[in-house]
Amino acid sequence: AQTVTQSQPEMSVQEAETVTLSCTYDTSESNYYLFWYKQPPSRQMILVIRQEAYKQQNATENRFSVNFQKAAKSFSLKISDSQLGDTAMYFCAFMDSNYQLIWGAGTKLIIKP
Amino acid sequence: KAGVTQTPRYLIKTRGQQVTLSCSPISGHRSVSWYQQTPGQGLQFLFEYFSETQRNKGNFPGRFSGRQFSNSRSEMNVSTLELGDSALYLCASSLDTASSGANVLTFGAGSRLTVL
Numbered sequence: 090a091q092t093v094t095q096s097q098p099e100m101s102v103q104e105a106e107t108v109t110l111s112c113t114y115d116t117s118e119s120n121y122y123l124f125w126y127k128q129p130p131s132r133q134m135i136l137v138i139r140q141e142a143y144k145q146q147n148a149t150e151n152r153f154s155v156n157f158q159k160a161a162k163s164f165s166l167k168i169s170d171s172q173l174g175d176t177a178m179y180f181c182a183f184m185d186s187n188y189q190l191i192w193g194a195g196t197k198l199i200i201k202p
Numbered sequence: 203k204a205g206v207t208q209t210p211r212y213l214i215k216t217r218g219q220q221v222t223l224s225c226s227p228i229s230g231h232r233s234v235s236w237y238q239q240t241p242g243q244g245l246q247f248l249f250e251y252f253s254e255t256q257r258n259k260g261n262f263p264g265r266f267s268g269r270q271f272s273n274s275r276s277e278m279n280v281s282t283l284e285l286g287d288s289a290l291y292l293c294a295s296s297l298d299t300a301s302s303g304a305n306v307l308t309f310g311a312g313s314r315l316t317v318l
Binding site: 122124126131132133134135136139180182184187188189190191192193194195 | 233235237244246247257258290292305307311312
C-alpha cells in the first residue's frame with residue numbers, strides 16, 4: 090500500500106526566512122503525481138505545487154519550490170522569503186493509479202513576525 | 203470563476219440520524235471527489251464520481267454513499283450516524299483526475315459535521 094510520511098509535526102520560522110518541509114512516500118508505481126496543499130485556519134485546502142514523477146525538473150511556483158528525489162522517494166517543499174500568510178497546515182499527497190490522493194499527516198507551519 | 207461550493211458549512215446531528223452533504227464543482231469540471239478529515243485518521247478518500255458514475259471508492263462502510271447528477275453536482279449521504287463520523291468532509295473537483303493534464307483537485311471549504 091502506498092504511504093506518505095511527513096516527519097515534522099510542527100515548524101516555526103521567522104518572517105522572511107527560508108523553510109523546508111519534508112515528505113517521503115512509498116510506492117511501487119513508476120508514474121504518479123505528487124502535490125503539496127496548504128490548509129490555513131479557514132480550512133480551505135489550497136494547491137501549492139504539483140510534480141509529475143516522470144519529469145526530472147523540480148517544480149517551482151514563485152516562492153515555492155520542491156526537491157524531488159525519485160530514487161529516494163522524497164518530495165520536500167521549500168518556501169523562500171516566508172510571509173505571515175504562509176502560516177497553515179501543509180499536506181504532502183500522492184495520487185495513485187486509482188486517482189485518489191493519499192495524504193501525509195501534515196506539518197503545521199507557523200511564521201512569526 | 204466560482205469555486206467549489208459545499209453546503210451546509212456546519213451541521214449537528216445525533217447518533218442514528220442520516221445526513222446529506224452537497225457539493226457544486228467548478229463549472230466544466232466533471233470529476234468530484236470526497237474526503238473525510240479527522241484529527242485521528244487525517245485525510246481519507248471516500249469516493250470519486252465522474253460523469254454520474256462512481257469511479258473509485260475508499261475503504262469506508264456502506265453507510266457512506268454518494269451520487270453525481272448530470273450537471274456534475276454531487277451529494278454524499280451518511281446513514282445511521284455514529285460518533286466517529288464527526289469530521290470535516292471535503293469535496294474537490296477537477297476536469298478529470300484520470301487525465302494527466304487535468305488531475306489537479308480544487309477543494310471546497312468543507313462541511314463540518316458534529317455527531318452527538
